[in-house]
Amino acid sequence: MGGQQVLSPPASEIGPHYTACPAAWQGARVAPGPAAPRPSVLRKRRGQKQLRCAAVEPGPSLVVTLGNGQRAALTCPVLVVILPLVLSIARVGIFVIRGIKGVKDILPDEIPRWHVIEDAARRLSSLYGFREIRIPIFEVTELFARSIGGSTDIVEKEMYTFVDRDGTSLTLRPEATAGAVRAYIEHNLAASPVSQKLYYLGPMFRHERPQAGRLRQFHQYGVESFSSVDPRADVEVMSLLWRFLTDLGLRELTLELNSLGEATDRPAYKAVLLDFLKHREEQLCSNCRRRMGTNPLRVLDCKNPTCLAATADAPRLTDHLSATARRHFDEVLSGLAMLGISHVLNPRLVRGLDYYTLTTFEVTSRQLGAQNAVGAGGRYDGLVEALGGPRTPGVGFAIGLERVSLLLPTTAIPEPPHLVFIAAFGQQGKAVGLRVLHELRALGVRADTDYRASTLK
Secondary structure (H helix, E strand, O other): OOOOEEEOOOHHHHOOOOOOOHHHHOOEEEEEOOOOOOEEEEEEEOOEEEEEEOOOOOOEEEEEEOOOOOEEEEEHHHHHHHHHHHHHHHHHOOOOOOOOOOOOOOOOOOHHHHHHHHHHHHHHHHHOOOEEOOOOOEEEHHHHHHHHOOOOHHHHHHOOEEEOOOOOEEEEOOOOHHHHHHHHHHOOHHHOOOOOEEEEEEEEEOOOOOEOOEOOEEEEEEEEEEOOOOHHHHHHHHHHHHHHHHHOOOOOEEEEEEEOOOOOOHHHHHHHHHHHHHOOHHHOOHHHHHHHOOOHHHHHHOOOHHHHHHOOOOOOHHHHOOHHHHHHHHHHHHHHHHOOOOOEEOOOOOOOOOOOEEEEEEEEEOOOOOOOEEEEEEEOOOHHHHOOOOOOOEEEEEEEHHHHHHHOOHHHOOOOOOOEEOOOOHHHHHHHHHHHHHHHHHOOOOEEOOOOOOOOO
16 A cells, blocks of 8 residues: 555545545545554455455554545554445546346347347237337336236235335336236227237336346337137237247247136146145245145246156146136147147146136247246236226237347348448538538438547548
8 A cells, every 4th residue: 555546536435434524535645544454465356456454453544634634544444344445446536336236238239139129029010910009117016916916926026116205006017918908998998899909018127036038127028919719819929929039030949838727727726736735745845835825836837846846747737627728728729730830738837927817828948048938928818807897808928038139140130231431630621521421311321420530540
């Protein structure tokens, strides 16, 4: 610490250990105090220098001389905590505010691949007769608790919920189906003589452990098709989902299907499943044991290897379907076969949202590892009624765009149009350059300049 270093942050950024007012920090200087322990080694930590003290003793160890001549002393225990921050400030002059964990900036170089994805979503949605809807990013918390289900991980652990100034509990949307249904009811879209087919693009929010393709703020493309109970509506949305992913050039995809039956099929199956799980309870994780008392179907959705092994021979819901549910599922499978869309049956596919009935589906990719779902959806014939609307069937899907971006081949991203660069110097040259830029852009030619440049070098 030989010599002195100039600091310029406000005292409020450092903490209460300094005795001077914030204004006095301008031009402050740092020097060792008379009783400071001798530093033993200077080391780097995350690109910053950190001083390690040889001993921790009471008494002044760092003296700060402020711009107005005042001096403030730090004791050695405080120095151990605060010194890396002091050296950081001396290096950059101010604390850097960084982004929130799990919330990612999408920088200009990445935007072209996002444009490819979003343009494909809009083009294909329109081709299939879906119209865009834009719903709020936050809603009343009750909307998600009633639609998604109070016993789901999303509601119990993952929602970003806050209290508004009037005391109303609000939540950043963890998914968009609930908001789309709320808008469908509120604006009386059921009165339309034709089926309402909607799509959306936008950010969602869940407090999850961040990893590749799984963020706390993430983006989804999804569709919702209301008013038709016909199995062909299920086939249509799966066809759109498959077309979207394959048109983008994504490879190693698998479409998995299951049927959850009608709401009246569920109680009898839950009793059979619960009886099976009670004999395997000791082999289940604590979370699955808890789910046994709230929603035993969710045990089948657990990715814990021990739970997977314990439930490998669990009763299948498809063996307990009513005649109506069985007929519906058979027609869905026939429709997919007719369109040439390959698929596999997955009796463990129950999805993490309580509102699904009958058809449920998921597209996975072998290129993504353990978290391999790219898009998923299903039928929710009781959701509109559960949220206060008329009895209305519905089916839809949602796709995680971050995961699509990870899988998008480079060949799917078109080369940008040629750029004309204008280099203009001197008083007259700069004026001419500005006019040329304007005229080129008026003709639709991509053009730019660098106003800082003074030479061609």
